[in-house]
Structures are given as structure tokens and as C-alpha cells.
Amino acid sequence: MMNSPLFFRTLLSAVVMAAVFLQPPSALAQVTENSCLQCHESQTGRLGEPVTLWRTSIHADNGIACHSCHGGDPALMSMEAMAPGRGFLGVPAETDIPDFCGRCHVGVREDYLKSAHGRALGKGGPQCVTCHGNHRVMKASPALINPQDCSRCHEYGRAGEIKGAVEETDRLIGVLEGDLADLHRAGIATKEMEGELFSLRNSFHRLFHSVEVEKVRAETARVRDDLEKIRVQVEQIQQTLFVRKVGGGIVVGLLVVAGLLAAFIRRTYHEEEA
The missing domain is CATH 1.20.1270 (Substrate Binding Domain Of Dnak; Chain:A; Domain 2)
Structure with a gap:
């Protein structure tokens, strides 16, 4: 006769193992299978730096990878991944950045374009990357409003008032x-x-x-x-x-x-x- 305790222990182990191996991978685990990351991470200097920066970003935390913004085919391990026919967009021009980011951040784009910052776009005014960074995209918070960053373009007075209010x-x-x-x-x-x-x-x-x-x-x-x-x-x-x-x-x-x-x-x- 089958040893009942042994049988149930074996069955329980099988269920646990199945739960571990069949559960969906995390957002970051799925992203690491991206050919863009694999290729650029193996390089040094300006070609490898974006991956290092991205890994500490709010985008990485939420499974948003290279192709989410820049297009292309992350499944191809060749230069064909960056072909225009694969939807590759590359690096946007400075004046195109609000529209580039606004594909996801629709409401923010609208508010930005109506603001003093948006009206100064292309005239030395800031855009998304100026405050939030490019690959190390920071989570939106009042911490982004600070004398060091804001004073690069203007006095901190009004910015400080806004920070105090929020x-x-x-x-x-x-x-x-x-x-x-x-x-x-x-x-x-x-x-x-x-x-x-x-x-x-x-x-x-x-x-x-x-x-x-x-x-x-x-x-x-x-x-x-x-x-x-x-x-x-x-x-x-x-x-x-x-x-x-x-x-x-x-x-x-x-x-x-x-x-x-x-x-x-x-x-x-x-x-x-x-």
C-alpha cells in the first residue's frame, strides 16, 4: 500500500514547483529578454550607458523598455531591429520630445504645451528630458522641483512656491x-x-x-x-x-x-x- 504521508508530501512538492515555474515572469524579467538591452548592455561608453541609466528608472520598474519609446523590433538580434520598417524611431529632436513622451503621457503633454515652459519650446525652454531625465526617468514628485535644477533656467522663486503648495x-x-x-x-x-x-x-x-x-x-x-x-x-x-x-x-x-x-x-x- 502507498505510504500516504509520503504521497501527500510528494504531491504538495509538485504543486509548489508548478506554481513557481508556471507563474508569469515579472515585468523586469520580461524586459531582460529584449535584444536592445542585450546588445547595448554589452557595449561601453555612450552606447552602453543608456541601459545602466534605464535600470534605475521608473520605466524599468514598470516594464517599459527601449522599444516602448524608440520603436523597433526587440525580438531581432540584428541591426534589422532598428530598421524604419520595424517601426524604429530613434532619438527625437528636442522640439519633438513632448510629442514623443506624450504618446503615453497625454494629459501631461497638454498641460505642458499650454504652460510657460511649453510656449518656450524651441526657444531655450525646458522639455520633458530637462527635468525628468532621458533614460533614468525619475518618478514624478515634488523632489524634481529644486533650486539646483530649476535655477539652470530661471530664478527658483515661483518654482519654490509651487513646491510649497504641493x-x-x-x-x-x-x-x-x-x-x-x-x-x-x-x-x-x-x-x-x-x-x-x-x-x-x-x-x-x-x-x-x-x-x-x-x-x-x-x-x-x-x-x-x-x-x-x-x-x-x-x-x-x-x-x-x-x-x-x-x-x-x-x-x-x-x-x-x-x-x-x-x-x-x-x-x-x-x-x-x-
Whole structure:
């Protein structure tokens, strides 16, 4: 007869191994199979540097690789991968960069082109790469607004005002993202609130590109009001969980005390009988 414990251990091992090997690869793992990366990473100097920079970017974190921006065929291990017929776009001209990035960042492109920055495009004004970098694309945050970078083109005054208006709100968004992640791990349905927060975060970060102090202040106040609604919901759920946790602890404590009391009474009873 088959040894049952051994059989079930073997079956469990097989299931675990299948789960490991059949799960979809991560975004970065899929990207590393890219011929563009493999070719450029093996080179030095200016041809290899883009890969090094890209690996620390927000694009790499989200599985956005060379061909996502520059086109071409990442499956071909030959120069044919960069043929125009394969959709290769190469390096855009400076004045084309907003449209280049705007293929994905549509709303940001619109706000940028309407701003003082956008109106100065081609006249010495900044474009996406000026602030966000090219291959080491940085995550949008108030940290990108700083004296060192902004002062390359103009005085920091207005930029500093904008940063002051948005910094605390951005911090609150980060706190709420963490709180919702904790609630999700606790088994709470947070999808709707996460969607609201994601939408708020995106619309809020679009504000940075308007570079209009009064508009940023007004819209930031509106975003803060909406964030407060989410914060109240989160706090109510946290309080409910806390009450349940405390209640559960009290019940467990009472059961322990009852058990100890019962044991004490039983022991006393036996001693009296003896």
C-alpha cells in the first residue's frame, strides 16, 4: 500500500514547483529578454550607458523598455531591429520630445504645451528630458522641483512656491497609499478607494506642469478635500479593525483567566478531597 504521508508530501512538492515555474515572469524579467538591452548592455561608453541609466528608472520598474519609446523590433538580434520598417524611431529632436513622451503621457503633454515652459519650446525652454531625465526617468514628485535644477533656467522663486503648495499634499497621498496597502493585506476590499486615490494622484501631478502658482494652489485645495474623504474612510476602517482586535484580545484574555480559574478550582477540590 502507498505510504500516504509520503504521497501527500510528494504531491504538495509538485504543486509548489508548478506554481513557481508556471507563474508569469515579472515585468523586469520580461524586459531582460529584449535584444536592445542585450546588445547595448554589452557595449561601453555612450552606447552602453543608456541601459545602466534605464535600470534605475521608473520605466524599468514598470516594464517599459527601449522599444516602448524608440520603436523597433526587440525580438531581432540584428541591426534589422532598428530598421524604419520595424517601426524604429530613434532619438527625437528636442522640439519633438513632448510629442514623443506624450504618446503615453497625454494629459501631461497638454498641460505642458499650454504652460510657460511649453510656449518656450524651441526657444531655450525646458522639455520633458530637462527635468525628468532621458533614460533614468525619475518618478514624478515634488523632489524634481529644486533650486539646483530649476535655477539652470530661471530664478527658483515661483518654482519654490509651487513646491510649497504641493509638497504636503504629495506626502499625504503617499501615506494613504501605504494605509490602503496595509488594509488590503488585512483582507479589506480597497479597490475602489485605490482607484480614487490613483486618479487623484495623476490629476494632482499634472498640476506641476502648468507652472501657474495660483492654479496649483486652487487645485491643490480641491485635491486635499477629496483626499480628506478617503482619509476619513480609511480611518473608520482602521478603527473598526482596532476595536475587533481589542475585542478579540479581551475574549482571549477572559478565556485564559477562565481556564486558569477552572484549573485552580479543580486543584483546590482535589486537595480538599485528599
